[in-house]
Amino acid sequence: MGMEIPERADVVVVGGGIIGVSVAYHLAKAGVDVVLVERGALASGSTGKALGGIRASFNHPVNLQMGKYGREVYGRFAEVFDQPINYVAGGYLYLMDETVPMDHMEAAVSLQAEYGVNSRIIDPSEINAISPIVNANAFVAALWSPDDAKAEPEPATQGYARAARSAGALLLTHIDVIGIDVDDGLLRSVTTSAGAIDTECVVNCGGAWAPEVARMIGWDMPIIPYRRQVVTTVDMTDVQPHETLTIDLATSFYFHQEKQKFTVGYSDPLEAPGYQLAYDPTEWLPRMLEKAERAAPGLLDLGIQSGYAGLYAITPDHNQLIGEYRGVSRFLYAAGFSGHGFQMGPATGKIITSLYLGRQPFIDVSSLDAARFDGEYTGAREAFIV
Numbered sequence: 001m002g003m004e005i006p007e008r009a010d011v012v013v014v015g016g017g018i019i020g021v022s023v024a025y026h027l028a029k030a031g032v033d034v035v036l037v038e039r040g041a042l043a044s045g046s047t048g049k050a051l052g053g054i055r056a057s058f059n060h061p062v063n064l065q066m067g068k069y070g071r072e073v074y075g076r077f078a079e080v081f082d083q084p085i086n087y088v089a090g091g092y093l094y095l096m097d098e099t100v101p102m103d104h105m106e107a108a109v110s111l112q113a114e115y116g117v118n119s120r121i122i123d124p125s126e127i128n129a130i131s132p133i134v135n136a137n138a139f140v141a142a143l144w145s146p147d148d149a150k151a152e153p154e155p156a157t158q159g160y161a162r163a164a165r166s167a168g169a170l171l172l173t174h175i176d177v178i179g180i181d182v183d184d185g186l187l188r189s190v191t192t193s194a195g196a197i198d199t200e201c202v203v204n205c206g207g208a209w210a211p212e213v214a215r216m217i218g219w220d221m222p223i224i225p226y227r228r229q230v231v232t233t234v235d236m237t238d239v240q241p242h243e244t245l246t247i248d249l250a251t252s253f254y255f256h257q258e259k260q261k262f263t264v265g266y267s268d269p270l271e272a273p274g275y276q277l278a279y280d281p282t283e284w285l286p287r288m289l290e291k292a293e294r295a296a297p298g299l300l301d302l303g304i305q306s307g308y309a310g311l312y313a314i315t316p317d318h319n320q321l322i323g324e325y326r327g328v329s330r331f332l333y334a335a336g337f338s339g340h341g342f343q344m345g346p347a348t349g350k351i352i353t354s355l356y357l358g359r360q361p362f363i364d365v366s367s368l369d370a371a372r373f374d375g376e377y378t379g380a381r382e383a384f385i386v
């Protein structure tokens with residue numbers, strides 16, 4: 001039996017990850033008639049694969065502000081949305097070897113201080129008090145950001161979805177958006193696998209698939225999908241609670257503890273772009289084990305229980321795209337979060353709603369407009385890439 005779809009909506013949101021549900025929630029709360037269309041289940045894209053890291057420690061002013069708002073909202077999510085998300089402020093520890101430029105890290109700490117983030121550079125002798133399993137001898141320093149946190153993305157998505165529905169939004173799942181009709185520069189309707197919805201506005205929250213949605217209006221969106229693989233260890237007995245997320249900056253190897261086990265990952269620079277989602281340890285696992293051996297030998301002696309893969313939606317500067325496309329009226333977008341979209345969910349919904357209503361967003365996101373990549377891109381890349 002097909003799902004009933006409405007004939008029209010003020011706004012159609014494409015994608016039911018953390019970004020889409022937050023956008024739908026904030027639009028509905030502002031009184032906008034909004035329909036969200038998701039081709040799978042809610043959070044079935046990258047959101048359901050995310051580790052749930054919520055960083056205070058960015059080195060880009062917009063991300064510092066958006067991340068701060070994310071921490072505030074997720075920190076009180078259980079009360080406000082009546083949905084536990086297992087929020088824990090266990091900090092992020094960024095391990096630095098001699099290849100990581102110290103002046104760059106010191107500049108990041110200064111910028112973070114300007115935004116009220118309580119981070120600092122620490123000596124190797126302090127590392128094991130924070131992350132006991134690290135081989136501190138392999139590093140010359142670390143950036144310690146104790147205010148960083150983590151939470152569970154799937155229940156957060158469900159919390160936003162429930163609140164969006166209560167505010168009047170219609171969330172449709174297992175329906176594919178297959179076309180967008182534009183007439184004389186004006187958006188007219190969205191074609192789905194269950195019929196058409198007349199609308200004047202689309203918000204593209206398609207994650208790694210956002211370029212496919214943008215192509216429906218003839219726009220080549222600058223996002224490239226990359227597989228990211230993760231393993232979890234077998235359950236440990238007699239385990240001390242240890243919530244810090246630890247990252248080796250030079251290799252991108254990272255781990256954190258979730259209840260009785262560790263989740264361990266590594267962004268392989270040899271991974272080819274594309275939509276492959278199968279977990280395939282053949283080449284990746286030996287490379288990851290090599291990085292583990294240097295940063296945290298013994299961690300994987302625990303034994304690997306399972307592995308999975310998800311997609312990062314990467315932009316040329318590893319920062320998200322948020323704005324309104326100028327080629328068509330009206331096509332807004334929030335995608336390309338390059339591995340940090342879970343924490344940006346709360347701020348993004350609020351910002352997109354302001355952009356839709358023609359108001360000044362509470363954080364100035366003009367630097368995130370996709371037009372920054374028009375022509376050849378030669379600008380800087382965000383430093384902390386996980």
Ligand SMILES: Cc1cc2nc3c(=O)[nH]c(=O)nc-3n(C[C@H](O)[C@H](O)[C@H](O)COP(=O)(O)OP(=O)(O)OC[C@H]3O[C@@H](n4cnc5c(N)ncnc54)[C@H](O)[C@@H]3O)c2cc1C
Binds near residue numbers: 336343
């Ligand atoms: C292994 C891994 C670890 C991560 N860890 C973190 C972390 O610690 N902290 C953090 O902040 N972020 C993390 N991320 C990144 C985070 O998962 C993403 O940035 C975030 O989930 C993006 O949310 P989204 O809503 O934009 O995308 P998604 O969750 O991918 O949602 C997009 C949705 O759009 C739907 N869709 C696409 N096209 C269509 C269409 N044509 N019709 C209908 N529906 C469509 C898809 O089915 C999908 O559900 C991680 C990602 C991975 C893979």
